[in-house]
Amino acid sequence: EAQKETLGFQTEVKQLLHLMIHSLYSNREIFLRELVSNASDAADKLRFEALHNGSLLESDPNLDIRISFDKDAKKVTIADNGIGMDREGVISHLGTIAKSGTADFLKNLTGDQKKDSQLIGQFGVGFYSAFIVADKVTVETRKADVAADEAVRWVSDGSGEFTVETIEKEKRGTSIILHLKPEAEEFADGWRLRNIVRKYSDHISLPILMLKEEATAAAEGEEEKQEDKAPEWETVNTAKALWTRSRSEISDEEYKEFYKHISHDFTDPMKWSHNRVEGKLEYNSLLFIPAKAPFDLYNRDMQKGLKLYVQRVYIMDQADEFLPMYLRFIKGVVDSNDLSLNVSREILQKDPAVESMKTALTKRVLDMLEKMAKKEPEQYAEFWTEFGQVLKEGPAEDYANREKVAKLLRFATTQSDSATQDQSLEGYVSRMKEGQDKIYYITADTHNAAANSPHLEVFRKKGLEVLLLSDRVDEWLMSHMQEFDGKQFADIARGDLDLGTLDNEDEKKALEESAKEKEDLLKRIKDALGDSVEEVRVTHRLTDSPACLVVGQFDMGAQMRRIMEAAGQ
Ligand code: ADP
Ligand code: MG
Secondary structure (H helix, E strand, O other): OOOOEEEEEOOHHHHHHHHHHHHHHOOOOHHHHHHHHHHHHHHHHHHHHHHHHOOOHHOOOOOOEEEEOOOOOOOOEEEEEEEEOOOHHHHHOOOOOOOOOOHHHHHHOOOOOOHHHHHHHHHHHHHHHHHHHHHEEEEEEEOOOOOHHHHHEEEEOOOOEEEEEEEEEOOOOOEEEEEOOOOHHHHHHHHHHHHHHHHOOOOOOOEEEEHHHHHHHHHOOOOOOOOOOOOEEOOOOOOOOHOOHHHOOOOHHHHHHHHHHHOOOOOEEEEEEEEEEEEOOOOOEEEEEEEEOOOOOOOOOOOOEEEEOOOOOOEEEEEEOOOOHHOOOOEEEEEEEEOOOOHHHHHHHHHHHHHHHHHHHHHHHHHHHHHHHOHHHHHHHHHHHHHHHHHOOOHHHHHHHHHHHHOOOOEEEOOOOOOOOOEEEHHHHHOOOOOEEEEEEEEEHHHHHHHHOOOHHHHHHOOEEEEEOOOOOHHHHOOOOOEEOOEEEEEOOOOOOHHHHHHHHHHHHHHHHHHHHHHHHHHHHHHHHHOOOOOOOOOOOOOOOOOOOOEOOOEEEEOHHHHHHHHHO
């Protein structure tokens, strides 16, 4: 029985569809990239399943993607013989958005078309982009291990509902049939389609096939087809795994499109690093720094980690054993010749080869950042705005690279007196005053609170620079930074303020005398405040304010205290 049912899209899908159709008009051709990208993912997944179950591939062993069109019927079809979907898969994958960060994304939309199209791009457009050019989409799919008469047809006009019914499909895999909108008829054209494939999908390692006749006939303006010959398919892309090619023969455009394919991001990456390692361990790696932070950077289920291949066979997405957490924003591919094709997450976690690859890949990323910071400070500033907060988790997580990460950190300081985090520790050290042996900092909830703290008074008077820290992660960071370039860090709101040789003897003497004189006053204040303070004392910290609160040398800082309180401790 056909078991046809009509179902509604999840609300988020409806919102996304509406936005996409209205804001991506000028970028319509990306629908093909998205559908080809999905077809390629489906082939990767099938190849992986076939490692354990060879029979899945047997009946139809040559994986490819076929693009065809019908000018008269105004249709374009993208067909693959990959893993396919069963009924349940169709309903959940093509009816909902499972992505973490969806709510945040929708909240961030402004209604301004230009801004929103940027955001949609960052969020990722995926399958639903088919509706930018089609007013009806038909998906026919048969999962690899499912009988021919249990295939599924999904149909929707993209407005709010879709139907699913059981059909018969001879071959494994998925066909996406786009019924083009009148204003998108131009895509039912061999020349146009080939150009789009070459532009966006050349790097796909699977052959993308198109019919020879169709392409040449369109190019030469011949309409009639030769009846006597069977249609001949030909490959229109390079069809070689991009990371296995040599750097010199890959264009920037190809790298950028490859990034979009693996990251499901829509924006060009900021930087990349492509390397082949030979010797004791052999692997290829291609690592990208995105230009924009994803919506779920702080979400536990964020898509992190690299795409893992073993000897060019896709093994898994999100292999997060190859980079530390604080570099979770890096996207890319690692292809190893040493790991077994049967490798699992459990094995990855224990394998010493993986550990040494992680060390090397971490170094690659840090080197790439160091180079950018040195040679392209403006770009580095952009990077810092997007990912600086995450990088600040580095010193706590990665003891071995603490100094390297510390060099990459940027802070707001009293030097510039702006909230922009653009000063390096190396810069701070180079400006240190004669006799200064510490790097001073203050933490507060906001930049303004830090910049206006009374604790700064004596530092301003003596012309000493202080780091102004106000990010949530800052106290955590500073608790793991003991020193930089041999100079210790000192929280100026904590314990006794000892400016060492920066205080002259006269000042010290004056302070002692004044403390003696005011003993009575101090006692009275302490009595009045009771247990809410530990001690009241005379200080040279202040020049204008009458009093300030100081945290004990070994007590928890104010920010940490609030975090612990919020966590119910
Ligand atoms: P993404 O590719 O980022 O997961 P998409 O919106 O492009 O998001 O696709 C949603 C899901 O639909 C995919 O994750 C996959 O499970 C399924 N899907 C889409 N196209 C295909 C296909 N050609 N073959 C098998 N599954 C597919
Ligand atoms: Mg996709």
